[in-house]
Amino acid sequence: MDVPALDATDRRVVQTEWCSRRPGISKAELDSQHRSWLEGAENQTNFIGWAIIHPRLGQANAPGEFFHFFIYDSIGSLMADEEWIANGGGMEGVEDYYTNFVECNGPSVWSGSLAQTP
Structure with a gap:
């Protein structure tokens, strides 16, 4: 996360994408793949925040196991x-x-501003 860039503006463009692991892929393998990708792409990307979200509550009909969460300014x-x-x-x-x-559903993108910050 680029905390100074996140703090610099309330403007956000957020890209999400619901995904599920392919059969036979462990959580550890997927975590390793995510870390490897982040390290390899570190100086080539423009997002200011990134996370993998694993919802627990209120997601009984979620379209996947987790979603990618990219934040742009x-x-x-x-x-x-x-x-x-x-x-x-x-x-x-x-x-x-x-x-x-x-296997993923394809990305969705939203643009907006933060309504409240701590």
Whole structure:
């Protein structure tokens, strides 16, 4: 997380994507894949926050086991990451992830501002 960037603005663009592990993939294997991807993409991405959310309460009909949660400070930052995926070498890791580790519903994107901060 880039805490200074998160604190600098109330503006948020959030991308989420519900996913489930492919059969035979353990939580430890998936965690290792996430850590490896973050380390490899660290200097090439534009998101200011990232998390894997495993909902527990109120998700009886959730469309997956977990969801990716990317936070950007602008649509431009999101689109710069899409450019990197499409034309800068990021697609190889994305294809490997979707083919070998997870099944996902596809990303959803929201744009807005924080209503309240602590």
